[in-house]
Amino acid sequence: MSDIKVKITDREGVVHNLEAPTDMGMNLMELCKAYELPVEGTCGGMAMCASCQCYVTSDHELPEKGDAEEDMLDQAFFVEDNSRLGCQLHLTLELDGLEIVLAPESDV
Amino acid sequence: MIKTDILIIGAGPVGMFAVFEAGLLKLRCHLIDALAEPGGQCTEIYPKKPIYDIPAYPEILAGDLVKNLATQIAPFQPSYTLGERADTIEKLADGSFKVTTNKGTEHNAPVVFIAGGLGSFEPRKPPIKEIVDFEDCGVEYIIKDPEIYRGKKVVISGGGDSALDWAIFLADIADEVSLVHRRKDFRGALDSVEKVAELSKEGKINLITDAEVKEIHGEGKVSSLLIQHKTEGAIVKECDHFVPLFGLSPKLGPIGDWGLEIEKNAIVVNNALDYSTNIPGVFAIGDVNTYPGKLKLILSGFHEATIAVQFAYNIINPGKRYVMKYTTVNGVTGFDGEKKEAKKAVVKSIV
Numbered sequence: 001m002s003d004i005k006v007k008i009t010d011r012e013g014v015v016h017n018l019e020a021p022t023d024m025g026m027n028l029m030e031l032c033k034a035y036e037l038p039v040e041g042t043c044g045g046m047a048m049c050a051s052c053q054c055y056v057t058s059d060h061e062l063p064e065k066g067d068a069e070e071d072m073l074d075q076a077f078f079v080e081d082n083s084r085l086g087c088q089l090h091l092t093l094e095l096d097g098l099e100i101v102l103a104p105e106s107d108v
Numbered sequence: 109m110i111k112t113d114i115l116i117i118g119a120g121p122v123g124m125f126a127v128f129e130a131g132l133l134k135l136r137c138h139l140i141d142a143l144a145e146p147g148g149q150c151t152e153i154y155p156k157k158p159i160y161d162i163p164a165y166p167e168i169l170a171g172d173l174v175k176n177l178a179t180q181i182a183p184f185q186p187s188y189t190l191g192e193r194a195d196t197i198e199k200l201a202d203g204s205f206k207v208t209t210n211k212g213t214e215h216n217a218p219v220v221f222i223a224g225g226l227g228s229f230e231p232r233k234p235p236i237k238e239i240v241d242f243e244d245c246g247v248e249y250i251i252k253d254p255e256i257y258r259g260k261k262v263v264i265s266g267g268g269d270s271a272l273d274w275a276i277f278l279a280d281i282a283d284e285v286s287l288v289h290r291r292k293d294f295r296g297a298l299d300s301v302e303k304v305a306e307l308s309k310e311g312k313i314n315l316i317t318d319a320e321v322k323e324i325h326g327e328g329k330v331s332s333l334l335i336q337h338k339t340e341g342a343i344v345k346e347c348d349h350f351v352p353l354f355g356l357s358p359k360l361g362p363i364g365d366w367g368l369e370i371e372k373n374a375i376v377v378n379n380a381l382d383y384s385t386n387i388p389g390v391f392a393i394g395d396v397n398t399y400p401g402k403l404k405l406i407l408s409g410f411h412e413a414t415i416a417v418q419f420a421y422n423i424i425n426p427g428k429r430y431v432m433k434y435t436t437v438n439g440v441t442g443f444d445g446e447k448k449e450a451k452k453a454v455v456k457s458i459v
Contacts, residue, residue: 040373042226042358044404048153049357071295074267075355077235079290106235106357 004096008054010037011102020091028054028086028100039102045087050076050106052086058099062089077106110189112138114420115207115217117194117363120148122394122409123223124177124186129417131184132433132440135424138215139186140207142193142228147174149225163407173406183442189213193228195362197390205389219389219420222368222375223413224396226358234265234352238324246330247350256349257282263333263345265321266353267291272300274353279312286314286345288321288335319343324350360396374398382419383412389423391416 002023008016020031029052032039040051047068053076056062062084065073069088073079083103089095114130116123119141127137145151155171162168168176192209197220200206204218231249233239239247251274262282264275267289273296275287287304294301307313316335323334330350335343360373368385369376375392377383379399383391393416394409402408421430439449
């Protein structure tokens with residue numbers, strides 16, 4: 001099996017323990033959508049909308065943020081030091097046990 | 109008032125392709141789009157990015173897809189209202205619809221197609237509760253007339269190109285310009301970043317980094333902001349204007365108030381038949397609609413547009429018989445009478 005476990009806390013504080021395949025080229029935003037969690041993924045994963053912003057609360061070593069992700073986080077709200085865009089985090093075996101919290105939606 | 113057969117709201121790829129399918133049925137189309145150019149997201153967001161799942165195009169840039177569509181629909185002479193957002197819809201006594209834009213342009217058609225994609229692009233508003241109370245009273249999301257800042261104290265917030273460029277521009281006009289950004293790094297064009305650093309050293313731009321605007325204060329108009337600094341805590345900054353520049357994001361906007369059935373920010377349609385909405389005569393196609401199994405793909409939108417046009421024909425020409433025809437067999441005849449068709453085979457007998 002090439003599944004990993006990812007723990008996602010949604011905006012209501014409900015914890016979801018998800019099984020995530022690593023062989024389908026999926027990212028964290030897509031995983032949320034696949035489980036019908038309330039993540040819009042408006043831009044489709046181009047790091048252009050920040051609707052998949054999340055806080056990484058486990059101490060996994062993550063890939064560095066790219067320019068597009070940094071740019072987008074500059075335009076997003078509720079950004080913290082552990083903020084990442086879910087669409088830029090690809091699900092790999094190294095991320096087994098990853099824990100994240102969905103950031104608030106940025107609409108007033 | 110602009111009159112047409114099918115009024116299409118949204119000039120993205122799906123709205124554009126609807127013009128072609130409508131043209132085959134001799135129906136004329138007019139398109140409204142909030143953006144200044146046709147193409148929607150393909151033009152505005154990712155013109156240089158490749159798309160790989162357009163049938164028969166192994167790879168095509170989004171910008172080229174729009175260019176090709178424009179060529180394909182040209183024979184059917186679509187007209188446009190660009191840079192205006194469709195705001196209201198009204199059913200007239202004759203059963204047709206009147207759609208009015210935010211600039212007051214009126215359109216009339218028996219059938220309306222909503223091909224609005226993710227919605228119209230609006231400035232992103234920082235999550236400050238009282239911000240709506242100060243809109244046009246010292247808070248501006250877009251700088252339309254820099255002169256209103258002459259001699260005033262202005263706080264710009266944001267870390268991208270527009271925040272940098274306006275900070276530089278206003279440094280010469282305003283009495284005082286502050287630039288607030290959540291990090292020390294700015295991700296704009298190198299020139300702009302260097303220029304801001306220089307102006308900051310000269311005291312012409314007051315740079316406040318590692319900080320965020322949290323509250324707006326004032327009686328009827330902005331008089332000060334509360335800025336939260338990561339290490340230094342709260343700063344009260346007196347100012348006349350607050351300009352948050354955080355880019356654009358798509359919003360369904362006024363269409364959401366048209367009485368259409370909405371689910372998860374999309375318009376519910378009947379995909380078992382015709383992509384009609386709960387308002388007879390109004391159809392929704394492309395990313396803006398939803399139904400069980402919906403995929404937000406350009407190719408799905410093309411299909412939806414083609415189906416919806418057949419039913420629009422029945423509304424516009426009640427009782428008039430017609431059956432879908434193949435372009436390979438019949439060619440394409442533009443509204444100027446020019447016909448594109450397959451070359452006829454040469455028949456000659458051997459004597």
